[in-house]
Amino acid sequence: MITFITGNPDKLAELQTVFGSQVDVTHRSIDLTEIQSFDTHEIIRHKLREAYDHISSPVMVEDVSAGLASMNGFPGPFIKYLFERMGDNALYEIGAPHDRVEVTCTMGYYDGAVEIIVDGVQHGIVVAPRGSEGFGFDATIVPDGYDQTLAELGTAVKNTISHRHQAAVKMIEALKQRGIC
Numbered sequence: 239m240i241t242f243i244t245g246n247p248d249k250l251a252e253l254q255t256v257f258g259s260q261v262d263v264t265h266r267s268i269d270l271t272e273i274q275s276f277d278t279h280e281i282i283r284h285k286l287r288e289a290y291d292h293i294s295s296p297v298m299v300e301d302v303s304a305g306l307a308s309m310n311g312f313p314g315p316f317i318k319y320l321f322e323r324m325g326d327n328a329l330y331e332i333g334a335p336h337d338r339v340e341v342t343c344t345m346g347y348y349d350g351a352v353e354i355i356v357d358g359v360q361h362g363i364v365v366a367p368r369g370s371e372g373f374g375f376d377a378t379i380v381p382d383g384y385d386q387t388l389a390e391l392g393t394a395v396k397n398t399i400s401h402r403h404q405a406a407v408k409m410i411e412a413l414k415q416r417g418i419c
Contacts, residue, residue, distance in 0.1 A: 240296045240347065240419075243268050243289045248373040249300070255397045256406035261419045268292050270299070278303050278315050278344040279355050286348035296349040296418075300405065304329060304375065306364065307338035321374070329364045330378040337364045339379060343401040345409050347418075354412045358404025372396055 244250055245267040257263055273284045281301050289297040302318075305311035306329065313320045313332075320328045329339060340361055347354040360381055367377040369389025376388035381399060388396045397403055413419045 239264055240298050241266050241293055242298045243270060249402065252397055252402050253406055256403050257410065260410050261413060263298065266293065276314055278342060281315055282344050282346040282355055286346045286353065290348050290350060296347065298345065298347045300343055300345040302401065303342045303344065305340050306333045308334035326374055327367050327378055329375050330366060333364045339364050341379065341401045343405040345405040347409065347413065352416060354409065356405050356408035356412060358401045358408060360401040360404065
C-alpha cells in the first residue's frame, strides 16, 4: 500500500482514475513544508522525506509547475502561491494573450530506500476562462492539439492527456520495473 499525500481530493481522484487496480494507493492529508526552489525534483525530494518521516511507510507526493513563455517559465513551481493570491485564473491574468504554457507534474515515490521521481509535461496556450469541469487552471489552458480548454474537454478526456496523467503512467511503469506493484 502506497500513501498519496494530498489535501486536494481532485488530485486524488485523477490519480486513482489512472492507477486503477494497478497501484494500491490510499491517501492522507498532511501539511508538508514546501521548500522554495525552481528545481521541482528538489521540492519533491524534500516532500518525500518529510512525508515518509510522518508515516514510516511508502509514500507518494506530487507538485505542479506552470511556466509561461512570456515570463521565461515563471511562475513555474510557485504557481500554488500565485493561485492563493490571485485565484484559478492567475495564469490568464498575468500572461500575454495566447501565451504558451508548459505544465509539469513532478511525482515522487519513496519507501525509505527506493526513490522514484518522474515528470509529466503538457504544453498549450492560456486563454480567457472557459468551461466548468475540473479544477485549478483547467478553465484557462487549451492543450496542444485541441481547441477547447481542459475544463471544456471534461474530466474523462483530461484524465487521459493531462500532465498528471502522464506522470502517473510513468510512475506505474517505474514501480512495475522495480517490482513494487
